[in-house]
Amino acid sequence: xxxxxxxxxxxxxxxxxxxxxxxxxxxxxxxxxxxxxxxxxxxxxxxxxxxxxxxxxxxxxxxxxxxxxxxxxxxxxxxxxxxxxxxxxxxxxxxxxxxxxxxxxxxxxxxxxxxxxxxxxxxxxxxxxxxxxxxxxxxxxxxxxxxxxxxxxxxxxxxxxxxxxxxxxxxxxxxxxxxxxxxxxxxxxxxxxxxxxxxxxxxxxxxxxxxxxxxxxxxxxxxxxxxxxxxxxxxxxxxxxxxxxxxxxxxxxxxxxxxxxxxxxxxxxxxxxxxxxxxxxxxxxxxxxxxxxxxxxxxxxxxxxxxxxxxxxxxxxxxxxxxxxxxxxxxxxxxxxxxxxxxxxxxxxxxxxxxxxxxxxxxxxxxxxxxxxxxxxxxxxxxxxxxxxxxxxxxxxxxxxxxxxxxxxxxxxxxxxxxxxxxxxxxxxxxxxxxxxxxxxxxxxxxx
Amino acid sequence: xxxxxxxxxxxxxxxxxxxxxxxxxxxxxxxxxxxxxxxxxxxxxxxxxxxxxxxxxxxxxxxxxxxxxxxxxxxxxxxxxxxxxxxxxxxxxxxxxxxxxxxxxxxxxxxxxxxxxxxxxxxxxxxxxxxxxxxxxxxxxxxxxxxxxxxxxxxxxxxxxxxxxxxxxxxxxxxxxxxxxxxxxxxxxxxxxxxxxxxxxxxxxxxxxxxxxxxxxxxxxxxxxxxxxxxxxxxxxxxxxxxxxxxxxxxxxxxxxxxxxxxxxxxxxxxxxxxxxxxxxxxxxxxxxxxxxxxxxxxxxxxxxxxxxxxxxxxxxxxxxxxxxxxxxxxxxxxxxxxxxxxxxxxxxxxxxxxxxxxxxxxxxxxxxxxxxxxxxxxxxxxxxxxxxxxxxxxxxxxxxxxxxxxxxxxxxxxxxxxxxxxxxxxxxxxxxxxxxxxxxxxxxxxx
Numbered sequence: 001x002x003x004x005x006x007x008x009x010x011x012x013x014x015x016x017x018x019x020x021x022x023x024x025x026x027x028x029x030x031x032x033x034x035x036x037x038x039x040x041x042x043x044x045x046x047x048x049x050x051x052x053x054x055x056x057x058x059x060x061x062x063x064x065x066x067x068x069x070x071x072x073x074x075x076x077x078x079x080x081x082x083x084x085x086x087x088x089x090x091x092x093x094x095x096x097x098x099x100x101x102x103x104x105x106x107x108x109x110x111x112x113x114x115x116x117x118x119x120x121x122x123x124x125x126x127x128x129x130x131x132x133x134x135x136x137x138x139x140x141x142x143x144x145x146x147x148x149x150x151x152x153x154x155x156x157x158x159x160x161x162x163x164x165x166x167x168x169x170x171x172x173x174x175x176x177x178x179x180x181x182x183x184x185x186x187x188x189x190x191x192x193x194x195x196x197x198x199x200x201x202x203x204x205x206x207x208x209x210x211x212x213x214x215x216x217x218x219x220x221x222x223x224x225x226x227x228x229x230x231x232x233x234x235x236x237x238x239x240x241x242x243x244x245x246x247x248x249x250x251x252x253x254x255x256x257x258x259x260x261x262x263x264x265x266x267x268x269x270x271x272x273x274x275x276x277x278x279x280x281x282x283x284x285x286x287x288x289x290x291x292x293x294x295x296x297x298x299x300x301x302x303x304x305x306x307x308x309x310x311x312x313x314x315x316x317x318x319x320x321x322x323x324x325x326x327x328x329x330x331x332x333x334x335x336x337x338x339x340x341x342x343x344x345x346x347x348x349x350x351x352x353x354x355x356x357x358x359x360x361x362x363x364x365x366x367x368x369x370x371x372x373x374x375x376x377x378x379x380x381x382x383x384x385x386x387x388x389x390x391x392x393x394x395x396x397x398x399x400x401x402x403x404x405x406x407x408x409x410x411x412x413x414x415x416x417x418x419x420x421x422x423x424x425x426x427x428x429x430x431x432x433x434x435x436x437x438x439x440x441x442x443x444x445x446x447x448x
Numbered sequence: 449x450x451x452x453x454x455x456x457x458x459x460x461x462x463x464x465x466x467x468x469x470x471x472x473x474x475x476x477x478x479x480x481x482x483x484x485x486x487x488x489x490x491x492x493x494x495x496x497x498x499x500x501x502x503x504x505x506x507x508x509x510x511x512x513x514x515x516x517x518x519x520x521x522x523x524x525x526x527x528x529x530x531x532x533x534x535x536x537x538x539x540x541x542x543x544x545x546x547x548x549x550x551x552x553x554x555x556x557x558x559x560x561x562x563x564x565x566x567x568x569x570x571x572x573x574x575x576x577x578x579x580x581x582x583x584x585x586x587x588x589x590x591x592x593x594x595x596x597x598x599x600x601x602x603x604x605x606x607x608x609x610x611x612x613x614x615x616x617x618x619x620x621x622x623x624x625x626x627x628x629x630x631x632x633x634x635x636x637x638x639x640x641x642x643x644x645x646x647x648x649x650x651x652x653x654x655x656x657x658x659x660x661x662x663x664x665x666x667x668x669x670x671x672x673x674x675x676x677x678x679x680x681x682x683x684x685x686x687x688x689x690x691x692x693x694x695x696x697x698x699x700x701x702x703x704x705x706x707x708x709x710x711x712x713x714x715x716x717x718x719x720x721x722x723x724x725x726x727x728x729x730x731x732x733x734x735x736x737x738x739x740x741x742x743x744x745x746x747x748x749x750x751x752x753x754x755x756x757x758x759x760x761x762x763x764x765x766x767x768x769x770x771x772x773x774x775x776x777x778x779x780x781x782x783x784x785x786x787x788x789x790x791x792x793x794x795x796x797x798x799x800x801x802x803x804x805x806x807x808x809x810x811x812x813x814x815x816x817x818x819x820x821x822x823x824x825x826x827x828x829x830x831x832x833x834x835x836x837x838x839x840x841x842x843x844x845x846x847x848x849x850x851x852x853x854x855x856x857x858x859x860x861x862x863x864x865x866x867x868x869x870x871x872x873x874x875x876x877x878x879x880x881x882x883x884x885x886x887x888x889x890x891x892x893x894x895x896x
Contacts, residue, residue: 002607002629004628004629004632005607005610005627005628005629006601006628006629007599007601007602007626007627007628007640008626008628008631008638008639008640008641009626009640009641009642009643010640010643011628011640012640012641012642012660012663012664013642013643013645013646015663016646016659016660016663016664017649019663020659020663022649026645026649028645053607062632063629063632066628066632067628070631070632070638071628071638072666112649116643116645116646119602119643120601120602120610120626120627121607123602123603124601124602124603124604124606124607124610125606125607127602127603128603128604128605128606128609131605132605151455153454153455153568153572154455154567154568154571154572154575154770155571155572155575155576155765155766155768156572156576156605157576157580157604157605157606157609157612157759157764158572158573158576158605158606158608158609158612159450159453159501159569159572159573159608160606160607160608160609161576161605161606161608161609162453162568162572164605164606178455178456178457178568179453179455179568180452180453180454180455180456180459180514180515180519181450181452181453181454181511183456183518184452184510184511184514184518190456190518190519191456192455192456192457192458192459192460193456193457193460194457194460194461195457195458195461195564195567196771196772196782196784197461197474197476197564197771197772198461198464198564199782200772200775200780200781200782201465201470201474201560201772201775201780211464211468212460212464215460215463215464215467215468216460216464218520225784226782226783226784227782227783227784227888228783254784254787255784255785255786255787256784256785256786283787307765310765311605311759311764311765312764313764313765316605316759316760316761316764317603317755317758317759317761318603320603322602323644323645324644324645324648324649327648327649332648332649333648334644334647334648334674334675335674335675335676336644336673336674336675336702336703336704337703337704338703338704339702339703339731440675
């Protein structure tokens with residue numbers, strides 16, 4: 001019942017195709033044209049959400065009534081839409097794989113009206129999740145081995161976006177999320193203890209810590225910066241001692257000079273014999289702040305990363321596109337300046353060492369010497385080929401990212417001024433592009 | 449059934465409060481600490497969504513089972529949560545009002561566990577909608593009188609975010625949205641005609657335009673940049689002439705030098721006698737690009753604004769906070785560096801001419817000379833006081849923004865280097881802050 005979750009022009013085009021019996025299969029290719037500044041790679045994500053969207057795509061009576069009464073669709077169009085489901089095939093790069101510009105992340109082949117109608121939803125979901133997974137991956141590169149926790153929920157773009165951010169950051173290696181519903185949905189560890197308001201609701205900090213540790217004696221994390229951070233750490237130490245807590249404990253710093261305060265906190269904790277107490281930091285963190293703290297050797301065991309990651313603050317979207325590349329037996333392209341496209345269903349071939357850039361070729365051409373094809377069939381006839389449970393899908397995606405990350409060359413990994421790998425076009429695809437462009441009168445210029 | 453749509457720490461704090469019979473009423477205040485660069489004001493938005501969230505807040509059995517089995521909550525906590533609903537009162541600035549930093553947009557008063565549990569959802573929704581409405585308002589300031597259409601859906605942060613962007617941009621004065629479900633939900637005009645893929649699915653551009661105009665003779669907009677823009681405009685002219693269309697028609701430019709192409713298109717259309725044909729532009733637009741086109745006198749009648757508005761690309765979130773300001777009969781605050789807060793329930797008093805900055809005072813103090821209080825009661829005992837239908841709420845909010853915009857001084861309105869109005873603190877609030885800070889040992893320093 002998500003049929004109206006699309007742009008109006010998709011519906012008009014679909015109605016026109018159906019009216020004209022244009023029912024041949026079309027192939028659309030989803031790719032990112034250019035990486036944003038400060039991105040040396042992307043982490044493919046959002047596929048499971050996109051496939052769920054495709055499986056549920058349908059119009060209910062209220063939606064059809066709206067199209068009739070407000071948009072002015074005629075009865076033949078409404079009848080065609082009423083029975084429409086997504087019946088197509090999808091090839092895609094599995095979630096968690098590292099990808100680059102100009103590489104198809106997903107290709108849809110379906111009767112053209114169906115393939116067109118789902119554009120908005122599929123493009124939305126893949127773009128959003130890939131944007132956030134990529135930002136989260138940069139935090140992971142910055143953090144060294146420290147633990148990362150998603151704290152973004154309060155400032156994601158809506159409540160459902162919070163769950164998306166939890167999922168995308170888990171794929172990139174975040175260990176936990178504060179978003180409890182997302183934790184439940186995707187099998188991610190939930191994380192969180194207390195806010196400043198809790199401390200303020202008690203007569204003093206010590207009373208608050210005592211109450212919290214009594215109620216949650218397993219691994220309490222004390223938020224120590226409500227009034228004065230070193231005093232807060234000492235209050236936490238006193239409460240741990242007073243209650244005789246012997247399990248894991250920790251403190252969280254949420255403001256001020258986190259590096260200096262972490263060193264002070266470490267000294268206070270160590271002096272009190274709490275050498276295993278952990279120190280967490282949060283508050284406007286991003287990969288650059290984390291890298292700075294790591295570089296200065298701040299004794300921080302874990303980072304709660306919120307808004308900057310959850311909205312991918314410095315690059316909150318991607319220059320993604322979902323473009324028609326074939327209709328019927330005819331490869332197509334467009335020649336719009338800066339937005340030209342390559343024709344036909346494609347494949348991405350990866351050098352197994354990870355050192356050389358990918359080759360983008362035709363889906364049916366043989367892999368060039370020893371290269372691995374990245375796109376695999378994920379949906380056939382509108383049904384997922386591998387409907388893994390949500391938690392298992394996240395775990396598998398995280399495993400793929402772990403593996404790809406180890407092979408990613410340093411220039412693409414580095415946080416500042418990274419150099420992404422550049423995809424090249426196979427001779428077979430280049431030749432086809434030249435023929436199609438020439439037919440359209442644009443000449444084989446521009447790309448490739 | 450949204451009880452888990454919160455951060456884990458809210459649940460732990462709530463459980464602790466309930467366990468200790470800490471049931472006194474708390475007041476939390478939601479405000480924005482600092483405006484982002486290039487923002488001279490904010491447009492308050494998201495209140496209707498936040499109130500709907502509050503009304504539906506509850507835990508279902510699966511959620512309680514998760515808290516028991518995975519999070520380890522005990523039976524008394526689960527029993528308390530099972531019966532928990534939001535029963536509090538809310539004061540808020542109505543949607544569409546212009547607001548500034550350090551002004552409460554919303555205040556919640558409820559038993560502390562309830563008020564704490566809803567923090568994440570309320571903060572999320574108000575922050576997201578206000579972020580986007582503010583960005584959309586800048587596009588409106590740039591566009592002069594030209595029509596603005598929300599094209600963001602394909603790159604918002606998830607599908608639900610698309611509806612939020614459609615709603616927030618409508619509040620700021622956008623005339624239509626491409627998101628059909630959002631248009632239906634909020635009574636916004638839906639807009640959209642064809643994509644490049646439609647043109648490519650036909651043997652040539654002319655055939656595509658002919659088919660489209662035959663199927664949608666009422667106000668077709670021809671996308672003319674798939675291959676060569678001036679040729680595309682001429683093809684559109686030919687089809688309009690050939691089919692004898694006499695109603696409104698238009699062309700859309702989606703790439704290239706939009707100003708130059710718009711002038712060429714205008715000349716071609718005028719030469720053909722189509723002086724009333726409209727020209728629309730789209731493609732990576734934001735308020736700066738639009739202002740540049742307007743400044744050069746580009747003959748563009750409407751702008752489709754997508755990603756840059758929909759993710760508020762240059763400032764995709766706000767430094768918002770939801771802070772405890774009173775518990776029981778005790779006003780509270782925190783002293784954390786850079787994150788200090790002002791105590792007690794508040795009111796914002798506005799100069800009716802709009803020229804002077806707002807005064808932030810105590811909720812119960814009388815308005816200083818002729819000033820208008822901005823916060824009004826919107827929920828009592830967990831029920832909305834004015835459950836307007838969704839379309840009416842958007843219309844009313846847009847009216848409020850229209851009115852506030854006319855009173856906004858030029859330094860706050862301008863796109864480049866704006867100067868926001870600065871709120872001052874009333875003597876009564878300043879005195880209270882001094883007393884509470886002194887009690888907590890921080891001294892009446894910092895703010896104010």
